Amino acid sequence: xxxxxxxxxxxxxxxxxxxxxxxxxxxxxxxxxxxxxxxxxxxxxxxxxxxxxxxxxxxxxxxxxxxxxxxxxxxxxxxxxxxxxxxxxxxxxxxxxxxxxxxxxxxxxxxx
Amino acid sequence: xxxxxxxxxxxxxxxxxxxxxxxxxxxxxxxxxxxxxxxxxxxxxxxxxxxxxxxxxxxxxxxxxxxxxxxxxxxxxxxxxxxxxxxxxxxxxxxxxxxxxxxxxxxxxxx
Numbered sequence: 248x249x250x251x252x253x254x255x256x257x258x259x260x261x262x263x264x265x266x267x268x269x270x271x272x273x274x275x276x277x278x279x280x281x282x283x284x285x286x287x288x289x290x291x292x293x294x295x296x297x298x299x300x301x302x303x304x305x306x307x308x309x310x311x312x313x314x315x316x317x318x319x320x321x322x323x324x325x326x327x328x329x330x331x332x333x334x335x336x337x338x339x340x341x342x343x344x345x346x347x348x349x350x351x352x353x354x355x356x357x358x359x
Numbered sequence: 360x361x362x363x364x365x366x367x368x369x370x371x372x373x374x375x376x377x378x379x380x381x382x383x384x385x386x387x388x389x390x391x392x393x394x395x396x397x398x399x400x401x402x403x404x405x406x407x408x409x410x411x412x413x414x415x416x417x418x419x420x421x422x423x424x425x426x427x428x429x430x431x432x433x434x435x436x437x438x439x440x441x442x443x444x445x446x447x448x449x450x451x452x453x454x455x456x457x458x459x460x461x462x463x464x465x466x467x468x469x470x
Contacts, residue, residue, distance in 0.1 A: 251402070280458065289446060289460030290403065337402050345451075347393070348458060350402030 249274060251340050251351035259357045260328050268323045268354045270338030278302070278344050279321040281313060282337040284353070290337055296321055297344055325356075333358045362386070363447045368465040371441075377434040379464050381447030384428045390451045392423060394432045396443040397463070403446065406432065437468045 252271045260266050272279050278297045282290035292305035296315035310326040319340070325332055335355050339348035364382045371377040383392065391410050395403040407414055407421045409430075414421045420433040434441055446463040 282460075289444075289462055291460070292458060335400075339402075347405045347408060349405060350395075352402050353400075 251338060251349055253336075253338050253351040253354050255354060256352070257355045257357075259359060261359050262328055262330060264328050264358075265324065265326045266328060266356060268325075268336050268338075268356070270321045270323070270340075270351060272319045272321065272338075272340030273349055276340035276342050276349070277319050278341045278346075279315055279319065280339045280341075280348060281321070281323045282339065283307070283332075284335040284337060285331075286334070293323070295344075302344065328358045330358050332356065362390075362449050362459065363461050365445070365447055365461060365464045367462065368467070370467050370469055371434075371437045373439060373468050373470050374436055377437040377441065377466060377468070379432040379434075379445050379447075379466065380429065381432070382429045383447070383449050386427050386449050387451065390449045392421065392427075392430050393448040393450060393458075394419070394421065395446045395448065395460075396441075397446070398440075398443045403460075406445075437466075439468050439470065442466060442468045 254269045280295040281293040284290040293307050294304040295302045299315045312324045315321045335353045337353045339350045341348045391408050393408040394406040397403045407419050409421045423430045444463040444465050446460050
């Protein structure tokens with residue numbers, strides 16, 4: 248059974264650019280959540296997708312958007328990158344809403 | 360804001376039990392207590408969760424007080440690989456599944 252995978256592992260962008268991060272959920276899991284983790288802090292909830300529909304959103308601006316595909320993989324898009332967007336971006340999948348979440352290794356984004 | 364409070368750091372001797380406390384005095388009746396850990400630069404790893412009763416799995420034990428206002432995660436025989444940040448989280452299994460992480464406890468297992 249393959250766990251949660253994320254790509255790319257590392258990414259460097261400049262201010263104002265756009266970025267797309269990808270996540271493949273664990274086999275059989277229909278729910279995907281995205282988190283941002285700044286250095287030295289706990290993960291902060293961005294949003295969640297359940298069966299291709301957005302199921303909830305944290306306190307992030309609209310330039311953070313996402314998508315879930317029929318195979319339940321997911322994308323996180325960030326437009327107009329700012330320096331403060333530099334962080335580890337984590338994806339987590341769960342069998343159903345409310346079940347334990349299994350995290351991927353994350354994508355380290357650096358904005359210069 | 361996180362609904363839990365944890366000590367920022369703890370040390371534990373290798374081979375001894377590590378007892379990590381968590382206060383969640385405002386927990387609601389339908390909220391579960393979850394524990395995750397995060398080893399440096401990796402994604403958080405699910406450890407265990409519980410509602411009222413104590414729980415045990417191959418990784419750890421979870422002791423929840425009778426009033427449910429606090430809990431303790433027990434790693435029975437800590438190893439160096441258990442050095443990580445441990446997060447205590449309360450969440451309710453509803454249709455809106457927002458998991459809120461606090462700063463966690465940084466556990467250092469010392470040889």
